[in-house]
Amino acid sequence: DAGVTQSPTHLIKTRGQQVTLRCSPKSGHDTVSWYQQALGQGPQFIFQYYEEEERQRGNFPDRFSGHQFPNYSSELNVNALLLGDSALYLCASSLGGYSYEQYFGPGTRLTVT
Amino acid sequence: QKEVEQDPGPLSVPEGAIVSLNCTYSNSAFQYFMWYRQYSRKGPELLMYTYSSGNKEDGRFTAQVDKSSKYISLFIRDSQPSDSATYLCAMRENQGGKLIFGQGTELSVKP
Numbered sequence: 117d118a119g120v121t122q123s124p125t126h127l128i129k130t131r132g133q134q135v136t137l138r139c140s141p142k143s144g145h146d147t148v149s150w151y152q153q154a155l156g157q158g159p160q161f162i163f164q165y166y167e168e169e170e171r172q173r174g175n176f177p178d179r180f181s182g183h184q185f186p187n188y189s190s191e192l193n194v195n196a197l198l199l200g201d202s203a204l205y206l207c208a209s210s211l212g213g214y215s216y217e218q219y220f221g222p223g224t225r226l227t228v229t
Numbered sequence: 230q231k232e233v234e235q236d237p238g239p240l241s242v243p244e245g246a247i248v249s250l251n252c253t254y255s256n257s258a259f260q261y262f263m264w265y266r267q268y269s270r271k272g273p274e275l276l277m278y279t280y281s282s283g284n285k286e287d288g289r290f291t292a293q294v295d296k297s298s299k300y301i302s303l304f305i306r307d308s309q310p311s312d313s314a315t316y317l318c319a320m321r322e323n324q325g326g327k328l329i330f331g332q333g334t335e336l337s338v339k340p
Contacts, residue, residue, distance in 0.1 A: 158233075158330030216278055
């Protein structure tokens with residue numbers, strides 16, 4: 117049973133560029149949440165997608181956007197990258213829109229130079 | 230003030246010790262309380278969850294929630310070197326998918 121997968125593993129971008137991160141949820145899950153984890157900090161909620169719609173959003177600017185596909189996989193897009201966007205981006209999947217049981221992927225390490 | 234406060238440590242204990250990890254919070258609407266374990270360069274792994282107040286035990290792990298004090302704890306008995314990781318508390322209101330995490334406590338169990 118495949119768990120949550122994310123790609124790429126690592127990414128280096130320059131300030132001002134745009135980046136797309138990808139996530140495939142755990143088999144049987146239909147909800148995807150994205151979190152940003154800065155070094156030495158806990159994850160911070162970016163947004164959650166359920167039934168291909170953004171269901172809930174955290175305190176992140178509009179530069180952060182996402183999408184969920186009919187197969188439940190998801191993308192996180194970040195425009196106009198800032199140095200402060202350097203972090204581990206985590207995808208979590210769950211079943212149903214409001215499940216507390218969120219299973220995390222290994223993350224994508226983004227470095228902005 | 231952060232919604233969830235957690236001492237970042239690091240915490241170093243000898244093998245076999247009892248470990249106590251704690252978080253405090255300010256939002257009285259939190260109803261679900263989780264503990265995650267995160268190994269270096271990995272994603273968080275759900276260890277335990279508790280709904281509302283009370284205790285829950287799973288093997289060597291015990292989670293406690295005291296809503297009146299807005300305080301939650303995770304106890305690890307007979308700690309092992311393999312328990313060395315960062316432990317994150319997380320909380321959620323009754324509705325919504327947003328988890329609020331603490332900063333994480335780095336634990337090292339020495340053989």
